Amino acid sequence: xxxxxxxxxxxxxxxxxxxxxxxxxxxxxxxxxxxxxxxxxxxxxxxxxxxxxxxxxxxxxxxxxxxxxxxxxxxxxxxxxxxxxxxxxxxxxxxxxxxxxxxxxxxxxxxxxxxxxxxxxxxxxxxxxxxxxxxxxxxxxxxxxxxxxxxxxxxxxxxxxxxxxxx
Numbered sequence: 001x002x003x004x005x006x007x008x009x010x011x012x013x014x015x016x017x018x019x020x021x022x023x024x025x026x027x028x029x030x031x032x033x034x035x036x037x038x039x040x041x042x043x044x045x046x047x048x049x050x051x052x053x054x055x056x057x058x059x060x061x062x063x064x065x066x067x068x069x070x071x072x073x074x075x076x077x078x079x080x081x082x083x084x085x086x087x088x089x090x091x092x093x094x095x096x097x098x099x100x101x102x103x104x105x106x107x108x109x110x111x112x113x114x115x116x117x118x119x120x121x122x123x124x125x126x127x128x129x130x131x132x133x134x135x136x137x138x139x140x141x142x143x144x145x146x147x148x149x150x151x152x153x154x155x156x157x158x159x160x161x162x163x164x165x166x167x
Contacts, residue, residue: 009053012062013046020063021046023130024070030125031074032081033110041077045069067130067140071122078118112162120155123148 007015021042028038049056049066056065113121119141126137127148137148 007059009050012053012059013050016062016066017046020066024066027067027125027130028070028074030113030129031071031122032077033114037077037081038074041073042070045073064136064139067126068142071126071140075118108163112159115162116155116158117151119143120151120158123151124155124159127152 024042024045025035025038028041029035032038032041045066048069049062053059053062056062113124116124122141123137126132126140127134132140134145134148134152138145141148143151
């Protein structure tokens with residue numbers, strides 16, 4: 001038994017929080033496109049894993065559980081946002097945009113990412129932002145490695161096509 005496996009929930013999550021909080025927030029930002037929502041998603045994921053610590057089959061995989069919780073909670077936040085948008089009669093505030101070329105490029109990439117399917121966006125975010133392996137992505141999303149390869153390939157092709165249209 002390793003030292004980490006013997007940690008309490010408080011000790012383990014304190015270490016995971018210190019080492020991975022920022023990375024998990026960035027992942028969620030890529031999925032939900034809002035820093036405040038992303039921070040809430042990650043905090044909720046940490047609270048949920050803490051509450052279920054005693055039921056984790058393999059405490060060594062707590063980071064993988066956290067990643068999966070962040071992705072799942074990001075999906076839920078997006079679904080909630082869609083429902084609110086459909087039923088809300090509020091006026092959307094116009095985004096203030098930075099007119100710099102780098103900002104334009106960043107916005108073009110984010111717009112293209114938004115156009116991808118949810119699964120393609122998740123796979124590409126996990127692969128190229130967090131630099132996870134196919135096996136880690138498959139584990140995080142609960143899909144096969146073949147599905148990861150397929151979503152990555154199709155998502156990359158779609159992203160290339162969308163970005164070429166913007167040029």
